[in-house]
Amino acid sequence: MTDILEIKEAWKTYKMGTEEVNALRGVNFNLEEGSFLAVMGPSGSGKSTLLHLAGMLDLPSKGDVILKGKNISDLSGKEQAHLRRNQIGFVFQRFNLLSQLTAMENVMLPMLKQDKEKAQEILDRVGLEGKYDRLPTQLSGGEEQRVAIARALANDPLLILADEPTGELDTHNSRMIMELLTKLNQEGMSIIIVTHDPMAAEYAHKTVEMRDGKIFS
Numbered sequence: 001m002t003d004i005l006e007i008k009e010a011w012k013t014y015k016m017g018t019e020e021v022n023a024l025r026g027v028n029f030n031l032e033e034g035s036f037l038a039v040m041g042p043s044g045s046g047k048s049t050l051l052h053l054a055g056m057l058d059l060p061s062k063g064d065v066i067l068k069g070k071n072i073s074d075l076s077g078k079e080q081a082h083l084r085r086n087q088i089g090f091v092f093q094r095f096n097l098l099s100q101l102t103a104m105e106n107v108m109l110p111m112l113k114q115d116k117e118k119a120q121e122i123l124d125r126v127g128l129e130g131k132y133d134r135l136p137t138q139l140s141g142g143e144e145q146r147v148a149i150a151r152a153l154a155n156d157p158l159l160i161l162a163d164e165p166t167g168e169l170d171t172h173n174s175r176m177i178m179e180l181l182t183k184l185n186q187e188g189m190s191i192i193i194v195t196h197d198p199m200a201a202e203y204a205h206k207t208v209e210m211r212d213g214k215i216f217s
């Protein structure tokens with residue numbers, strides 16, 4: 001199997017004035033295309049930092065992040081943005097929808113060319129048929145998260161990165177979201193979720209644990 005993502009000896013050091021925090025301390029990790037991985041571990045262990053590097057929202061202080069065979073440090077900012085937009089879909093704990101935009105408009109945001117038909121198709125795929133014109137306040141938490149997943153799918157990504165996607169949801173809605181992610185994985189998408197919830201992690205094929213900026217399988 002080919003690796004969609006390789007992280008080699010990655011360090012991330014945050015500097016605040018004279019203080020330095022080593023959020024990642026030499027992380028090594030490979031993700032095969034088509035896998036579904038859960039990352040668990042205590043608060044502050046570096047899970048979100050790792051996801052940010054995987055999705056090129058940030059660069060490592062040391063070490064390499066290789067996405068689809070390309071070392072992202074060798075790419076220009078423009079090339080990185082292109083790869084991020086076309087290969088990666090992000091889902092966050094707090095949905096991060098724009099409150100003044102409808103479900104459909106939120107899904108169209110990342111599209112280069114606004115495609116209403118495609119946005120509706122994706123909303124159908126996540127089980128929101130007929131709710132295209134609802135504002136986030138007119139949706140339940142579980143539905144808002146499905147809009148956020150639909151938005152992550154807008155540019156047909158190969159890799160979905162979800163940071164505590166069920167963190168704000170009750171058990172029923174958490175299961176719905178995990179079943180949706182399972183369906184997307186079965187359709188061929190590679191997925192990494194960060195979660196504190198063992199029930200959510202059970203849906204993944206594999207779980208790794210982070211502690212003190214390192215990964216343990």
Ligand SMILES: Nc1ncnc2c1ncn2[C@@H]1O[C@H](COP(=O)(O)OP(=O)(O)OP(=O)(O)O)[C@@H](O)[C@H]1O
Pocket residue numbers: 014015016021022023041042043044045046047048049050
């Ligand atoms: N932008 C930043 N500037 C400075 N320090 C940061 C920054 N982001 C994270 N950190 C620090 O890096 C470490 C790892 O943070 P990270 O957010 O990756 O943890 P986490 O495992 O996602 O935690 P949680 O489960 O609480 O979300 C923590 O010590 C945190 O305080």
Ligand SMILES: [Mg+2]
Pocket residue numbers: 047048049163
């Ligand atoms: Mg986090």
